[in-house]
Amino acid sequence: MATDFVARGQDLELVEVRKEFPGFVAVESLDLKIPAGEFFALLGPSGCGKTTTLRMIAGLETPTSGKVLIGGKDVTDQKPHERPVNTVFQNYALFPHMTVLENVAFGLRQRKVDDPLPKATAALEMVELNHLASRRPQQLSGGQQQRVALARALVNRPALLLLDEPLGALDLKLRRQMQLELKDIQSEVGLTFLHVTHDQEEAMDMADTVAVMNHGRIEQMGAPEKLYDRPKTAFVAKFLGQSNLFVGEVTDKSSETISINFRGNKITAPNSRIEKSSGKVAIGVRPEKTEFHESKPAASSTQNVLGPGKITDIRFTGVSNQYQIEIPEIGEITVFAQNVGRSPVVELGAEVWVSWKVEHSFGLADLPTGEEDIE
Amino acid sequence: MAFVALGGNAPAKAQTPTKTGRVALYLLLPGLFYLGLFFLTPLFSLILTSLKAPSPSGEIGRYEVAAEFGNYLYAVGQYLPQIIRSFGFALLATIIALAISYPIAYFIAVKARNKPLLKGLLLTLVIAPFFISMLLRTFAWKQIFSNDSWVVNTLKDIGIFGSDSYIIGTNFAVIFGLVYNFIPFMTLPIFSSLDRLDLRLVEAGGDLYANPFTTFRKITFPLSLPGVISGTLLTFIPISGDYVVASRDFLGGPDTAMIGNVVEANFLRIQDYPTASALSVLLMAAIVVLVSIYVRRSGTEDLL
Ligand SMILES: Nc1ncnc2c1ncn2[C@@H]1O[C@H](COP(=O)(O)OP(=O)(O)OP(=O)(O)O)[C@@H](O)[C@H]1O
Ligand SMILES: [Mg+2]
Numbered sequence: 244m245a246t247d248f249v250a251r252g253q254d255l256e257l258v259e260v261r262k263e264f265p266g267f268v269a270v271e272s273l274d275l276k277i278p279a280g281e282f283f284a285l286l287g288p289s290g291c292g293k294t295t296t297l298r299m300i301a302g303l304e305t306p307t308s309g310k311v312l313i314g315g316k317d318v319t320d321q322k323p324h325e326r327p328v329n330t331v332f333q334n335y336a337l338f339p340h341m342t343v344l345e346n347v348a349f350g351l352r353q354r355k356v357d358d359p360l361p362k363a364t365a366a367l368e369m370v371e372l373n374h375l376a377s378r379r380p381q382q383l384s385g386g387q388q389q390r391v392a393l394a395r396a397l398v399n400r401p402a403l404l405l406l407d408e409p410l411g412a413l414d415l416k417l418r419r420q421m422q423l424e425l426k427d428i429q430s431e432v433g434l435t436f437l438h439v440t441h442d443q444e445e446a447m448d449m450a451d452t453v454a455v456m457n458h459g460r461i462e463q464m465g466a467p468e469k470l471y472d473r474p475k476t477a478f479v480a481k482f483l484g485q486s487n488l489f490v491g492e493v494t495d496k497s498s499e500t501i502s503i504n505f506r507g508n509k510i511t512a513p514n515s516r517i518e519k520s521s522g523k524v525a526i527g528v529r530p531e532k533t534e535f536h537e538s539k540p541a542a543s544s545t546q547n548v549l550g551p552g553k554i555t556d557i558r559f560t561g562v563s564n565q566y567q568i569e570i571p572e573i574g575e576i577t578v579f580a581q582n583v584g585r586s587p588v589v590e591l592g593a594e595v596w597v598s599w600k601v602e603h604s605f606g607l608a609d610l611p612t613g614e615e616d617i618e
Numbered sequence: 619m620a621f622v623a624l625g626g627n628a629p630a631k632a633q634t635p636t637k638t639g640r641v642a643l644y645l646l647l648p649g650l651f652y653l654g655l656f657f658l659t660p661l662f663s664l665i666l667t668s669l670k671a672p673s674p675s676g677e678i679g680r681y682e683v684a685a686e687f688g689n690y691l692y693a694v695g696q697y698l699p700q701i702i703r704s705f706g707f708a709l710l711a712t713i714i715a716l717a718i719s720y721p722i723a724y725f726i727a728v729k730a731r732n733k734p735l736l737k738g739l740l741l742t743l744v745i746a747p748f749f750i751s752m753l754l755r756t757f758a759w760k761q762i763f764s765n766d767s768w769v770v771n772t773l774k775d776i777g778i779f780g781s782d783s784y785i786i787g788t789n790f791a792v793i794f795g796l797v798y799n800f801i802p803f804m805t806l807p808i809f810s811s812l813d814r815l816d817l818r819l820v821e822a823g824g825d826l827y828a829n830p831f832t833t834f835r836k837i838t839f840p841l842s843l844p845g846v847i848s849g850t851l852l853t854f855i856p857i858s859g860d861y862v863v864a865s866r867d868f869l870g871g872p873d874t875a876m877i878g879n880v881v882e883a884n885f886l887r888i889q890d891y892p893t894a895s896a897l898s899v900l901l902m903a904a905i906v907v908l909v910s911i912y913v914r915r916s917g918t919e920d921l922l
Contacts, residue, residue: 301825302824303821303824303825322824322829322830323821323824323825324823324824324825324826324827324828324829324830324833328825329825329826330822330825332818332821332822332825334818336816336818336819336821336822337822338819338822338823338837339819339841340840340841349823349826349828349836350826350827353826353827353828353832354827395826399826399827
């Protein structure tokens with residue numbers, strides 16, 4: 244039963260997939276569609292159900308209800324070995340009684356692909372480990388094991404590749420290199436990748452679509468730029484990058500904008516960037532969209548101004564500086580300023596006003612609960 | 619913080635290997651002394667006895683020190699069928715015990731892994747026979763299989779057995795008894811190997827297109843090999859020397875004697891100590907040779 248070596252990426256569809264463990268719901272009714280050949284990143288805090296989702300797609304866990312479709316075919320009842328899916332496991336799961344090369348060749352041998360060893364060697368070369376081909380996995384470092392796991396799955400060119408934090412144990416340089424490598428392979432062969440990661444930068448950088456998962460649900464899904472620019476929930480706003488959030492009753496509504504009263508200050512957001520326009524509304528802004536000034540800026544309808552406050556903390560993070568500004572009655576605001584040598588003040592305790600353009604505000608569908616800050 | 623403290627301490631201890639080495643040597647001394655006294659001394663005495671010649675006085679059971687290597691030739695010539703039978707029975711019983719034990723061990727270690735109650739119960743059942751003396755248990759089987767027991771009578775009634783058929787004293791009875799007595803020694807080591815098996819590796823096998831049978835053959839079984847090897851050794855070696863089950867007092871008959879029975883008869887009844895000793899030495903040497911070939915062939919020295 245020889246199979247074609249080079250498979251095509253296939254699309255994946257989850258229909259109301261749900262997984263309950265005794266007394267615990269790990270995944271709540273998940274609907275998801277990943278088109279063939281897409282690089283899809285699943286992002287979320289620890290324990291939110293990412294691995295469980297991947298396991299259901301791979302066939303290692305049976306959904307409590309719902310359907311899994313690969314290439315339009317319902318595979319919910321198929322065994323793992325019957326599915327055109329490979330997984331890079333979070334714990335690597337390398338076979339300890341086989342050499343590195345035999346580990347990589349395992350899937351090829353099972354599918355009776357021609358020349359398994361040369362192909363496995365080529366895959367090892369790709370992850371720069373061919374010099375360790377004859378070692379046992381336990382003789383490798385964590386990062387090397389992770390790369391073997393990557394090679395072992397990639398070499399099969401599966402229609403759908405599931406990657407469960409496949410780069411977590413690598414140093415920054417190797418990580419970047421592997422990211423490029425993965426992206427290359429993915430676009431070259433047109434495989435579908437479902438990539439689970441903690442690293443939001445990695446997700447934003449590599450993926451065509453990013454989904455943010457929390458408590459077994461997908462909070463928001465979309466192109467990385469869109470997700471970052473217009474988070475719809477407090478969780479996404481806080482999990483993906485940083486946000487300053489302000490909650491208040493809606494006071495003004497025009498055809499263009501709405502304004503809330505945040506502890507006596509008026510904060511405005513464009514109607515095109517809000518989810519909700521009545522009652523209590525949370526409006527946010529990204530720290531790099533805010534500026535601070537030593538004198539009070541003139542009030543205008545295109546700008547939100549808060550202040551005065553005091554700089555309580557300055558952190559130099561390389562290309563930009565991060566300022567914490569404490570405004571009485573209002574709280575803390577984070578501001579990123581590009582480190583280009585023209586930052587106005589850098590002294591702790593200096594009195595400043597914070598402003599940002601109305602067009603950069605975004606309105607959320609829910610209100611922050613405070614829980615998001617823990618992450 | 620606590621982890622840092624612990625981590626910091628560990629290497630400091632390992633930094634004095636010479637001292638630890640010497641301490642280890644001292645700790646070994648009692649063991650070495652014990653081994654010398656209780657293993658080497660009897661072995662030496664056994665070899666000495668195996669080379670003795672009959673006393674010139676002609677008195678039965680009296681022998682004097684000699685270098686009578688002919689004792690070995692005599693022992694082999696006289697008892698070759700029993701020697702072959704011993705290893706044949708041991709091999710057969712080991713294979714049957716493995717076939718029965720592996721599924722049991724697999725079920726307890728893998729299928730019942732997340733059910734502590736069931737697992738504990740099954741493990742207790744496996745070792746339960748040890749609560750009763752092996753002699754008593756073997757004797758119980760003698761009763762069950764005896765000539766007018768309900769087992770034999772039922773077999774006769776339903777026509778499987780002729781009116782003059784019997785079980786006690788047959789090869790079947792002996793092999794049955796051997797398998798029965800040694801199954802826990804096979805099951806427990808296999809269980810402990812399978813208990814340590816990382817099931818995520820089995821999942822990885824399935825993920826890499828191996829069907830359940832192939833996954834078993836290529837992953838589960840090789841990883842349980844250390845247990846299989848200890849289990850087969852722990853059954854094969856004692857079975858080759860067993861003298862209870864095959865004895866006429868238990869499940870054996872005139873045509874089922876194994877080396878153990880011959881040694882027993884020579885020592886205790888005929889009082890031919892040199893022949894009995896020669897047989898013991900031969901048995902030991904044969905086991906050492908067989909076992910070392912076996913361990914080498916199975917290629918798992920590093921796993922043991
Ligand atoms: N077999 C199981 N039985 C019971 N609960 C489970 C089981 N497997 C996972 N869970 C629970 O389901 C939840 C989701 O687990 P999952 O492994 O999917 O998290 P994750 O998002 O992959 O987290 P991480 O980023 O830490 O890997 C967790 O709270 C976990 O405790
Ligand atoms: Mg996980």
